[in-house]
Amino acid sequence: MRCDYFETGLCRSCSWLADPYTAQIETKTAAVRALLPEPSQGWLRPVTSPRERFRNKAKLAVGGTVEEPLLGIPALAGPPGAVTDLTACPLHLTAIEQSLTPLRTFVCDARLVPYDVPARRGELKHLLVTANPRGELMVRFVLRSREAEARIRKHLPGLLAALPSLRVVSINLLPEHAALTEGAEEIYLHGESLTMEVAGLALHLRPQSFFQTNTGVAAALYRQAADWIRELAPRTLWDLYCGVGAFALAAARAVPGLAVLGVEISREAVASAQRSAADLGLGNVRFEGGDAATIENDDADAPDVVVVNPPRRGIGPDLAAWLEASSTGAVIYSSCNPQTLARDLAAMPSLRLERAVLLDMFPSTPHAEVLTLLRRTD
Missing domain, CATH: 2.40.50.1070 (OB fold (Dihydrolipoamide Acetyltransferase, E2P))
Structure with missing residues (x-):
């Protein structure tokens, strides 16, 4: 891809623009694999992106x-x-x-x-x-x-x-x-609200609601998570840092009868998610406002599966400690910062990294999204 702004030195946001795309993916893959333990079932093929016309x-x-x-x-x-x-x-x-x-x-x-x-x-x-x-x-x-x-x-x-x-x-x-x-x-x-069609879902997006910037790669992200959840066949699932509810709604569609709770600090995002669930007729999905990083529940209330999609700072020590001590059998962790992902995984040794995939949300930059499946080993 050519960009006049980059070539004239006016913008350097796409710092890897001069590098071949295959080399970019290889570099990102190597960097992420150096940070994380090797998944017991290996890495999936990286999800790539168009290099232009992808930002929504x-x-x-x-x-x-x-x-x-x-x-x-x-x-x-x-x-x-x-x-x-x-x-x-x-x-x-x-x-x-x-x-x-x-x-x-x-x-x-x-x-x-x-x-x-x-x-x-x-x-x-x-x-x-x-x-x-x-x-x-x-x-x-x-x-x-x-x-x-x-x-x-x-x-x-x-x-x-x-x-x-x-x-x-x-x-x-x-x-x-x-x-x-x-x-x-x-x-x-x-x-x-703006209706965002992604992975077979019509998601309502209100102002101040977070949504992935790359719609095409986001669709692959939600489909992969839904596939894993379908295999896990849980009865209950929490989607923490749920945003406008994409993971929660995709999970509810993948597993009929699944009881889903989404937690998100943004009131606008919660309102978006609630409207999407109503439009889709998913009465088994509930969304609440709250800080997912400080969620407190007795272990008896722990769900079968937890999905986390935190900001760059990661889930932090409190939530990692709760997940480590809980009876939750599997965690699906979507990370936009492999460094904080590695830190959080180290704090949850009972949850073993089973599968992982790199998704290139931001081509021509060093940023990488990683989706991981963690399974309890004890």
Whole structure:
């Protein structure tokens, strides 16, 4: 894949772009296998990704002026707060790239003044755009305050006319001067959720709900987990850090009658998961809000299988200790950080690594997703 931004030195996010893709997979595989114990049933073939047009979400910093806004990333050179325009990034789905010109026009029309980082002035900090496989869109304007809300509402009909595939529009408020992408408060302007079709499931995705950035590889991830769960044939399953419920719902579809509990700290994600379960008619799936890392239950309540999909920091010592001491027979651990995965596996010696697969969520970078199946040995 060629990228003008990379070749001219404007962006280095795809740090491995110059390397052949086969070499990238070999390097990632070797690095992960060096960190983890050898699975008793071996490694599955790595799941690869297209090198372009795979990102279903664009997280764009906003710079420039209200007359000529820039949508991209913080510049690698230049004055503090400068932004490099990345509206033609070849990683984004085509629907996202095609939406950026109308969105830039909307920023001008609604007079959304880009936030000036050094001066701490302006309103529009980030533009977050998500697309589903059908090209339908969710757009979130991350603002410093509600100052521009009336203008956004006034010009919104024009944006909806320019982008008929737009399903969700919201304002996210980030009043703090901080290195954050979004804040805690969301103001809905149009629609509530974007339907993301993946692995035979129609998942509702609301603002502030986490979903894997690479839809194609995510589908392989959920299918593989469902296959393992089908083989395990459990009666009960917990999906911890469940997000919008993909693992939980895939498990419920794979094993009829399976009693599933999903736990997630994000209220928006829980609401998304509950709606998806209702639409799918899966009455045996329940979702609750809570911090999965500090879950407390008597061992008598431990499920047959636990699925964990934590952030980069891993599941941590408390949850690892509970899983180690519990009667849970199997754990499916989906990790976006093999280093913390290795640490957590070492804290659960009674759960032996049986199978593993590397999934390349982010080609041309050193990042790797690993799905593992752990079985209790005692």
